[in-house]
Amino acid sequence: MSIQTLEQFISAQQMQFPQAKGDFTRLLQAISLAAKIVHREVNKAGLADILGKQGETNVQGEEQQKLDVFADNHFMDALRKVGECCYLASEEHEEGKDLTQQKQYAVGKYMVYFDPLDGSSNIDSNVSVGTIFSIYRRVSTADGMEDRDFEQSGRSQVAAGYVIYGSSTMLVYSTGKGVNGFTLDPSIGEFCLSHPQLLIPEDGRTYSVNESNYNQFSQAIKNYLQFCKEIDPKTKRPYSSRYIGSLVADFHRNMIQGGLFLYPDTYSYPNGKLRLMYECNPLAFIAEQAGGRASTGTMPILDVMPTELHQRVPLIIGSKNMVELVEQYIREFSKAEPTFA
16 A cells, blocks of 8 residues: 655645745644654653643643643744744743744744643543644734734634544644545654545534533533433434543544534633634634534634634534534524523
8 A cells, every 4th residue: 555644745735836835834844743742752651750730720720731831842842943933822821922023043924823732631541632733824014913913713724733642643634625634653753644535424423522511501502412312213313422521532533433522601611611723713624624514503613703812612513414403402592591601
């Protein structure tokens, strides 16, 4: 079987655009390099002094794990040094890094938002974790960044993807022309094309939600969950409940098998809990490119206009027909109850 590495795939794609200068190619190669370094540490975490808590909290008020800090440092370092970025924003930092003001590295035109290690609270239990990234192109041409650079919806992403560190490590990304998955072959140290033109099944038989929040859900979501549990052989219900607690892992399973992930608004998080720029937008981009759907429950995720760096939104994502049914429940039942906000 012929093997095509990530770098060969990217180079072949670049050849379709004679005007391309290779800057975007170098950016993806930097992400790939950082992912390989994180993969190495994740796979020897039980043998190295890298498990456990860092002893600090991030801007989200979450306890940082040692691997959070490790992954953040290596992605920041790789993306700075590649010379193709003008702005970097990590879930672990209160503010983004404006690279137009730096002197030691070249500055490019890409803005990168990333969650360096999604699901890291599970790492001590040897559960799959991941990295999520989102890439925009700067729209201003001034010496420094401008407000309009940050006022771009998810539809303006030029690329997005994630890396899942599990039984095998996979990098999945899209540049707006479908979704392709690459599995890391440790024997040669290369990501190799393993899942070309990934498509999410239109229907699934799995739903992923933290049901400990059930009493905080709206009546619309409660009714949908009851629908999932009803016995109906014609629609192959009840559906299976599968919740890992690692967004990348839950999303990736649904990408392959079909299914639905929900983190709706709750009484505790009336605007949703997951972050728009680091988690929801990139995965929504991937989902739509793979034939799926991503919604807040009332509108497509990719149409939400960002108002702040760490903005939170509800997320309903996965198989197209399943997401649309949740949206239908919300339209029908939400009229009769007050909102949380």
